[in-house]
Amino acid sequence: MNDQLRLDRVRNVLVRLEETIIFSLIERAQFCRNEVIYEPGALGEALEGHSLVGYLLHETEKTHARLRRYTSPDEHPFFADLPSPVLPALAYESPLFPNSVNVNERLWCLYEEEIVPSLCREGDDRQYGSSAVNDVMCLQALSKRVHYGKFVAESKVRAMPERLGPLVRAGDGRGLMAAITDPDVESGVVQRVERKCRTYLRDLEGGIGPTLDPLAIVSIYSRWIIPMNKEVQVAYLLQRGDWRPRDPEA
């Protein structure tokens, strides 16, 4: 099988993304919630009607799109109106079925309404720029983690065609959700994330600002990241149907 789809390789990517996500969330938690940075128009007309975070995310995505970030099958933009790449395309065949699954709109909502309030102290410390820069890093890391479900799903369906094939053909989303769910793997992820958070946060004790509760990050994993990753898996499998890659090694 394509190296990118070996389940141990997919799992390693997910494990490595844990550091990126935990580090970004810890960085964001230095600052207060700063609700005004999420309100469209609240910081003036010059942001083209966006919130501060929306403006920064849009500008960042425009630049990254020019550098062909979103031609990679593991990257998903939050905005649709992005410029074309200025770098020549990479000769690279995606191992995924061409699909339109993109849950960023909901992820962004959740992030502002659930994740930030669970992570940051209430209030406004005027650190708008730093907060927004960290929000963009968090959103990009979370989006990558959640959409990596496509690689997980493609890897599973190639490994267990007898099990998943009939459910896919029947369009049975609920059955697929049950079939891709592995409570042992999930509780392993949650335990590892908790251990990492405790380690990374220990050194910050006594630093500036109140200490972040490791369980705040653990709960972001169990309440949002893992479920959304599984939803992406199911949505991808339903779009994928009975697809047979031209070259199953690809």
Add this chain to the structure above:
Amino acid sequence: MNDQLRLDRVRNVLVRLEETIIFSLIERAQFCRNEVIYEPGALGEALEGHSLVGYLLHETEKTHARLRRYTSPDEHPFFADLPSPVLPALAYESPLFPNSVNVNERLWCLYEEEIVPSLCREGDDRQYGSSAVNDVMCLQALSKRVHYGKFVAESKVRAMPERLGPLVRAGDGRGLMAAITDPDVESGVVQRVERKCRTYLRDLEGGIGPTLDPLAIVSIYSRWIIPMNKEVQVAYLLQRGDWRPRDPEA
């Protein structure tokens, strides 16, 4: 004294920045050196003659400048041709003497020629975009750390005017360097950074890619970050001269 200049507060900012720097360097070290991203023009005409990293840093700074990042006395751009802020200015009096100390040009050189090679595996893994995104984060974090020397210096000169005043008035850079140097504090920083690196890297063992040697990051601190921070302190003090803040509380 102004809260921002209390030496314990200044030290806390530096300690907190260690996580930001260590996390960014660990993220960059996932990828190969990818030397081509540092070569101006190597990736085509569309990057306006920049290297890929130069282009991304420039675009990032343009966006951040619009969000008034560089109106803050602890932020220093790498580029001079940046747009004006679109957000209204913050009512904020800098506790620093207005100065032009900016060592980013040399920092950027050092980063590409010394820091990246000491951190990353040799070679090219085609992860240009991800490498460049992490380079920008590293450069911004290192720049903030190095230029925070201005706050350290202002804090010291207010705390020890008898000791530093005569050296400043004599323009005695070498004497100032000796006076601001505290080997115990420096070795404390190095030891703490080593401990943090060992902690943060332990969990990454067995993940994808070869493990980064914690001493690579420690040596970036002792060879580059601490010395450049001290150079900034001295350069700032020499420009500052005998300045007396209108309101010494500011």
